[in-house]
Amino acid sequence: MEIVVCVKPVPEAETRLRVATDGTALDPEAVKFVLTGYDESAVEQALLLKESVPGSKVHAISYGPAPRTEEVLRAAIALGCDQATWIDSGAAPATDPVDVARALAAAIRPVPHDLVLLGKQAGDDEEGVVAAALGELLEVPDFGFVVDLRWDAAGSRFKFRRASEAGLESWEAPTPLVVGLQQAWNDPRTAKLPAILKSRKAPIAKVTAAARSAEAARSRSVKFELPAPRTGAKLIEFKTPQEAAEKLVKVLREEAKVFP
């Protein structure tokens, strides 16, 4: 089975974010970009399928600028992906998710793909559009919020479940398919040290992204601001849980007056 997994470089959760000097974007300087969250689940799903279906290959594809995009692809290779393609966005990557999906679709069309896996949304902007747009552009069915996808060899189809607030839906579909994965349902593995060292020497194919579409070029980012720091929090110091609870009740009763 030929599996394509799309990943996105996302700022590490502990990174201190700053606004760029022109005030319209995040300042990428000193930000550490990593493979994270939903994408880790997508890579893990790809590797689980590869391990369960003999002869499978996993091809990681990422759209973005240097050097962060190459770094997340190396992280994907260290986890076990067989090959990688970097779609070079140039210094100013598209922010429009449909444009991103176009760039990904252009790279995916010429390569074998029985299944295209993505995080159901990115860990930073959390737009959740790319997977659906990619399904449309590739003209294959797409599903989001997927957990637990398997290949039914006898029936030649995928069997998978979608998590919704009402419960779990069970589905099946033949190849090819685009699937957006729910986060961390599958306990993503950690890359091992020898694999990390080996991934540094792995070849990464490079293609250049097409220019932004006319539709997307009509909009532009005007301003980017960080959320205002929150105030009003009160820290309670304690040595035992009992002491914490006693102090909290006192504050709730005497200061916040939520109890009589």
Added chain:
Amino acid sequence: MPDFSLTPEQESLRDLARKFARTEMAPHAAEVDRTARFPEEIYRKAYDLGLMNLNVPTEYGGSGLGVFDQCLIVEELAYACGGMTTSIIANCLALEPIILGGTPEQKERFLKPFCAEYQFASFGLTEPSGGSDAGALHTRAQRDGDHYVLDGEKCFITNAPHATLYTVFATVDPSLRHKGITAFVVPRTAQGVIPGKDEDKMGHRASSTGTVRFEGVRVPVANRLGEEGAGFSLAMRTLDQTRTPIGALATGIAQAALDHAAAYSLKRQTFGKPIAQHQAIQMKLANMAQAIHAARLLTWHAAWKIDRGERGTLESSIAKCFASDSALDVANEAIQTFGGYGYMKDYPVEKLLRDAKLTQIYEGANEIQRSVIARELLRAYE
């Protein structure tokens, strides 16, 4: 000129160690310190990720890292728990004599099967009668045909109760002093190898430390590393390789102490403002940061020299000595910053002081490091 900007490869090694340290080690550090449990489930994960046997060449199943890269990893691990780190890296010390002094056949025979599985090895140099005066060790190795017979006792041996392989230093003739010392590889399964009880220690309580007795242990001549009498030099060359990561281990403990102290100082209020706004605390934090920065750079410089193939004895002794002395000072000041809370076991900083203390003692006591430093530097004046 050394360039200490890390390569992307080094950053990814450090990230792996950091992630492992913070997700797998740190949440259990207080518990294993309290109970002195040997957390095998954590060590097994470290092995699975390739964080043990860091110095063993890849062709023998190790991670094949140089000293600099080992230091990056060790500092991250020690940030979470010094004791666990000692047990995780003890194989590096125990296997280094085989890496440095073993024949290709011995490396194939010992390192390959050892690294293929999760297991521990121990370095047996120190004896109850002393560790610093290694030339005067008492363990005897008497030749008997194509075997040696080992008799004696080693103590304060990291991971000894759990080890499956020991590198043991014994003398073929005590009257020869240094020139009689010979190194052997001894499997735990050999008749007469008797590991003793786990010691109850002040710090590094996640690590296991014990004695090993050798009672008439027959060791094939094929298990001797180098020639008869070459053991002392092999032990010293081993320590030249492994001393610098102890500097990194101490630096990791110190960095944890500073991070705790700085975070606490921003939160804790006295006289109407956070104590971080009092000069008394600012001076402490600044001194701690200086010591840590210097310790890290000394460690990196020593590692850089050794990785270039230079001996680095002077630099690694300076790094180990300075970093470990600094770690004790920094942990001590972190406790002072916390005040009464710092003295309580519910808070994390008193453990750091207990863990830092050992780094002044093991892998060559700091008095020995200072003797080495003086010897090396006086050469320049003679």
